[in-house]
Amino acid sequence: xAEKQKLIEIKNLKQYFNVGKGNVIKAxxxxxxxxxxxxxxxxxxxxxxxxSTTGRTIIGLYKATEGEVLFNGVNVHAKKxxxxxxxxxxxxxxxxxxxxxxxNPRMTVADIIAEGIxxxxxxxxxxxxxxxxxxxxxxxxxxxxxxxxxxxxxSGGQRQRIGIARALAVEPEFIIADExxxxxxxxxxxxxxxxxxxxQREKGLTYLFIAHDLSMVKYISDRIGVMYFGKMVELADxxxxxxxxxxxxxxxxxxxxxxxxxxxxxxRQRIVYDRSQHNYKEGEELQFREITPGHFVLCSEAEYEKYxxxxx
Amino acid sequence: xxxxxxxxxxxxxxQTYGGEVQxxxxxxxxxxxxxxxxxxxxSGSGKSVTSQTIMRLIPTPPGKIKSGQIIxxxxxxxxxxxxxxxxxxxxxxxxxxxxxxxxxNPTMKVGHQIMxxxxxxxKMSKSAAKExxxxxxxxxxxxxxxxxxxxxxxxxSGGMRQRAMIAVALAxxxxxxxxxxxxxxxxxxxxxxxxxxxxxxxxxxxxxxIFITHDxxxxxxxxxxxxxxxxxxxxxxxxxxEIFYDPxxxxxxxxxxxxxxxxxxxQTELAAIPGSPPDLTNPPKGDAFAPRNPYAMKxxxxxxxxMFKVSDTHYAATWLLHxxxxxxxxxxxxxxxxxxxxxxxxxxxxxxxxx
Numbered sequence: 001x002a003e004k005q006k007l008i009e010i011k012n013l014k015q016y017f018n019v020g021k022g023n024v025i026k027a028x029x030x031x032x033x034x035x036x037x038x039x040x041x042x043x044x045x046x047x048x049x050x051x052s053t054t055g056r057t058i059i060g061l062y063k064a065t066e067g068e069v070l071f072n073g074v075n076v077h078a079k080k081x082x083x084x085x086x087x088x089x090x091x092x093x094x095x096x097x098x099x100x101x102x103x104n105p106r107m108t109v110a111d112i113i114a115e116g117i118x119x120x121x122x123x124x125x126x127x128x129x130x131x132x133x134x135x136x137x138x139x140x141x142x143x144x145x146x147x148x149x150x151x152x153x154x155s156g157g158q159r160q161r162i163g164i165a166r167a168l169a170v171e172p173e174f175i176i177a178d179e180x181x182x183x184x185x186x187x188x189x190x191x192x193x194x195x196x197x198x199x200q201r202e203k204g205l206t207y208l209f210i211a212h213d214l215s216m217v218k219y220i221s222d223r224i225g226v227m228y229f230g231k232m233v234e235l236a237d238x239x240x241x242x243x244x245x246x247x248x249x250x251x252x253x254x255x256x257x258x259x260x261x262x263x264x265x266x267x268r269q270r271i272v273y274d275r276s277q278h279n280y281k282e283g284e285e286l287q288f289r290e291i292t293p294g295h296f297v298l299c300s301e302a303e304y305e306k307y308x309x310x311x312x
Numbered sequence: 313x314x315x316x317x318x319x320x321x322x323x324x325x326x327q328t329y330g331g332e333v334q335x336x337x338x339x340x341x342x343x344x345x346x347x348x349x350x351x352x353x354x355s356g357s358g359k360s361v362t363s364q365t366i367m368r369l370i371p372t373p374p375g376k377i378k379s380g381q382i383i384x385x386x387x388x389x390x391x392x393x394x395x396x397x398x399x400x401x402x403x404x405x406x407x408x409x410x411x412x413x414x415x416x417n418p419t420m421k422v423g424h425q426i427m428x429x430x431x432x433x434x435k436m437s438k439s440a441a442k443e444x445x446x447x448x449x450x451x452x453x454x455x456x457x458x459x460x461x462x463x464x465x466x467x468x469s470g471g472m473r474q475r476a477m478i479a480v481a482l483a484x485x486x487x488x489x490x491x492x493x494x495x496x497x498x499x500x501x502x503x504x505x506x507x508x509x510x511x512x513x514x515x516x517x518x519x520x521x522i523f524i525t526h527d528x529x530x531x532x533x534x535x536x537x538x539x540x541x542x543x544x545x546x547x548x549x550x551x552x553x554e555i556f557y558d559p560x561x562x563x564x565x566x567x568x569x570x571x572x573x574x575x576x577x578x579q580t581e582l583a584a585i586p587g588s589p590p591d592l593t594n595p596p597k598g599d600a601f602a603p604r605n606p607y608a609m610k611x612x613x614x615x616x617x618x619m620f621k622v623s624d625t626h627y628a629a630t631w632l633l634h635x636x637x638x639x640x641x642x643x644x645x646x647x648x649x650x651x652x653x654x655x656x657x658x659x660x661x662x663x664x665x666x667x
Binding site for chain 1: 354355356469470499500501502503504507508526527528529530531532533552553556557567568570571572573581582583584585586587588649
């Protein structure tokens with residue numbers, strides 16, 4: 001694990017939205033983390049915590065308010081020539097959350113999937129292009145007859161698979177998957193997750209996997225970051241996070257996952273998180289601190305000491 | 313136990329340009345008073361169509377109830393006219409939909425949407441209805457209901473809207489509550505709250521609940537009994553313990569095995585069910601699950617399996633329970649869950665058609 005290569009470096013990333021009348025929403029409020037080559041970083045949190053915004057800012061859909069994102073050492077938000085931008089866009093792809101809104105209703109499935117192939121000139125002939133589309137459709141669990149249909153003819157789950165096929169079409173290095181499986185059925189979720197893992201092994205893909213389904217996130221991720229109100233409150237290896245959650249919010253989140261086991265469900269004890277329980281004093285500085293190696297928690301100096309003695 | 317609802321051999325189909333889609337193909341189940349029945353299945357398995365048929369919300373045409381009975385409180389809902397259904401829908405049977413964003417009226421105050429039910433079905437006066445609306449909002453755990461009652465849905469968060477939906481559905485004390493994926497769009501923490509709320513309300517009001525979901529974790533949390541649907545049919549039905557600790561149908565095995573468990577560290581592949589559900593315009597001969605079933609035998613492709621009874625409450629439709637079937641081992645992930653249940657019969661019994 002020593003020579004992990006950083007693919008993405010995120011430094012003090014901030015994304016504020018001006019909502020008028022002087023109100024500013026701090027959707028992402030100072031994130032710093034790295035994503036290593038070939039790993040899957042899971043990002044979890046409740047809706048509105050800024051996890052989707054983080055993904056969109058990383059890929060450059062939003063212009064960051066502050067901070068920077070480096071992809072292979074190249075600043076995503078810096079000014080670039082059209083050609084540089086094109087190469088960068090090919091290497092980073094996104095699978096979106098809403099399968100209803102992210103596919104053009106007036107394009108056939110084949111054209112949707114092949115759009116990237118066309119733009120980047122990845123297929124030389126029509127046959128090759130269609131062949132590629134058929135292959136992609138089959139990899140995501142659809143069949144080739146679907147190629148000439150339109151998005152409205154598909155269920156939400158099937159549309160999401162089209163979105164995945166589209167992202168895979170340009171053979172990217174890094175995929176931001178924003179709740180890619182939330183809309184799918186359990187059996188299909190497993191197919192897609194297996195598929196994503198297989199693709200990762202074969203092509204060395206790197207994923208940022210954003211989701212609120214914590215059991216699936218744990219399964220697919222190497223490391224997991226927990227977000228709360230625009231900040232990352234905890235970051236650790238997937239197993240470590242589930243075994244030894246430190247931040248009270250993480251504990252509350254974990255205690256809310258329903259498990260497919262009636263007996264544990266009958267005796268479930270849910271922990272409720274209240275932000276005021278920290279009792280931070282005024283002027284106390286919250287920082288992302290390393291409690292045990294590779295396990296970071298957002299905490300104050302006093303909490304840091306407490307956690308240190310509790311968990312080491 | 314008193315039966316509140318009994319669905320017998322229900323068949324529903326839709327006329328489309330591509331042909332007739334047989335969405336529900338002979339579904340039978342019952343629901344006791346005060347219990348929660350979870351219906352699980354993939355999209356397109358017919359679970360939502362079944363519940364919407366009970367509410368008679370299927371647009372006809374293109375939809376059509378081809379046969380079957382829905383006995384609710386001793387009356388057959390299939391035979392009711394639309395006018396008669398209006399007296400039942402929202403009053404005797406309440407429904408919570410998946411998407412709280414689209415199922416509330418955005419131009420009406422939340423309070424009014426609750427009051428509407430009360431004024432129509434319970435003939436309450438406006439002021440009494442408003443008071444009850446506030447009470448209901450408090451019941452579902454919305455803070456400051458006096459203020460919230462005068463707000464519009466857009467002023468509510470997703471979880472709050474779902475709570476408001478529950479308040480609307482509960483307004484007329486329905487005997488039956490149908491919840492169609494009520495927590496799918498919500499965060500886990502909010503989901504946990506809503507599930508707790510529903511269980512709590514059930515204890516207070518004694519409502520029966522049909523809970524439709526594809527999340528097995530949620531099923532384990534809320535259900536008393538579980539019906540597993542596939543391709544328009546119930547393939548397995550039993551108490552929650554029977555389904556989770558002694559599943560018999562390969563499809564149920566597949567569903568259970570495809571869930572990652574939180575405590576396993578192994579990085580093995582998830583046991584996904586290969587392929588996708590069949591096209592119901594042209595349902596396959598034999599067992600509809602056979603093409604995706606690694607345990608399928610020759611007979612599965614030729615003849616539909618009958619229902620076998622494993623215990624008084626546990627049914628499964630698979631040839632594997634036939635005395636002549638070879639013994640098979642369920643997938644690893646399922647084997648870990650298996651327990652010996654004392655209520656099982658010595659041998660599975662075929663259920664006769666007439667039962």
